[in-house]
Amino acid sequence: MDAALPLDEVGKIEAEIGKILPKGTSFHDLRTRKSGSRRFVDFHLLVPGANTVNEAHALCDRIEEALERTLSNIAVTIHVEPLETHKEVKHKTIE
């Protein structure tokens, strides 16, 4: 079984995502994995449900590009969810 990424790399990933996320969006369920020399990252991105897929995907692209600049050999998978369905849970919301 593969291991998670080291904590310093997880911290870098969280910081990069935080820099990019617009006000009112957030993320959760960050999972990381190292398999050989390859890094795998996935998380849930919460955006307003009325946003279009085009808008959400443009944001995903910006985050993916930033993470690729931060760590080599990284594959990022982002699952977009409507913010409104997750209001009851505490997240790393960017204020």
Next chain:
Amino acid sequence: MDAALPLDEVGKIEAEIGKILPKGTSFHDLRTRKSGSRRFVDFHLLVPGANTVNEAHALCDRIEEALERTLSNIAVTIHVEPLETHKEVKHKTIE
């Protein structure tokens, strides 16, 4: 390093996704992995870019629930992309 799921399971996953996808949507980049007794699946779902995040996410939920009924111990991550940015590539489009 973990292995992909056996081909018969991958076939079941593709069939389930195909049953649910509405006309004009498609998927690609299906990746599967087995780690211990746990199954991991992710893929890209292509929907019209003007759709809302709410609409796309409802479709994701339906697919995730169907896959959870089909195979036990499965974690599904779906990345939604605008169909229009992928027109140049051949996919398993549901006609």
